[in-house]
Amino acid sequence: MKLRDIKRGSRATRLESFPLLDGTEVEVELKLLDGGEQDEAKEYAVAEALRTKTEPAEGHLVFDEARARFTVYLATYERAETPIEQRSRFFSDVNEVRRELDGDRIALLFEAQEALQMSCAARKNHMQSDTEFMQSVIECATKEVGEELPFERWQRGLRRSWVHTLANRLLASLSANSISSSDFEERAVGTSTN
């Protein structure tokens, strides 16, 4: 996402608390990355992939992990009352991220940062019409087990919105038919899922 796509402004942040490896709880502030910073994260990921002789592209383990790591380094700030541009990053460099966090903690911060990024994006993060929503539901329901489902390639914001709408409609449908959730669970037992 480029800076021009950001709707809420480049100062939008999100608080996130997480345990360090020794269990110490810390609270940090995540910020949006602009286009230049996102490019930096990709450049780092490409360099790491080439260094380890792996594919320098999204979907490949080394590239994805490296991009997540660098994004966490760039986006994580110490928590304070002062404007974010006057504060220091929480980690002094990307190697400190590697030394002090494990994959789960990096994934947690990376996903939280991505959610923030998506919540501020002008890109589509909800279905444009009811027809489009229903088509996607039918497509998911009629795929064979193991086949790729449409939502697997959607942006996080769109996925969240779609699942939220789906859950709301299921609940409304259960209420309308006076079916309790336990009845529904009983009916669901034995059905295959992906």
Add this chain to the structure above:
Amino acid sequence: MSFRAIAPKHAERRAAAKVVTLQPSAFAESWAKRPTMPVQIGLRLVSDEALDNARASAAQVAWEVHGEQAPQGRVEAYNETLIRSILAQACVKPSDSSVLHFGSAAESVIAMQLTSDGVLALWEAYELLKVETSPLSPEVTDGQLQALATAIADGSLMTRLHARDQRVIRRILRHAIDEVDSRAT
């Protein structure tokens, strides 16, 4: 506060996140100093960097030992070395998580001192520590707890499992009960 600012406090001597007790049978009979009493070993989580180093070390060993000709042997050597390398960094003194239990050449020391069952016991304890402490591990909901209680009460919990899986679930439940007992106020 940045990580640098909290680092001194962070580096204070800290007890291990978890302590496991290995019975003498977990140590190799060929080891001259095989203990005669149970040994307590602390565990800590390893960093992304340590995991990367462990992967690199495992890949190197796997290729050196088996080369192009034995892909299955290479996979087994990789997995065994990876587990030992991670445990080398994860096993610490129970009272001080900055001191490695097996010392600096820990990987080869583990191979020399422990039986394969001993390594497995430590690995399972380490995996459990990850589940217990990972911010990504999902927590059981009240509804799921209720459903579990019902399934235990009416006996359906175990009857739908194969005998081997029943033993796994019984171990996990035993661990959960022990944890509840040890943490109850």
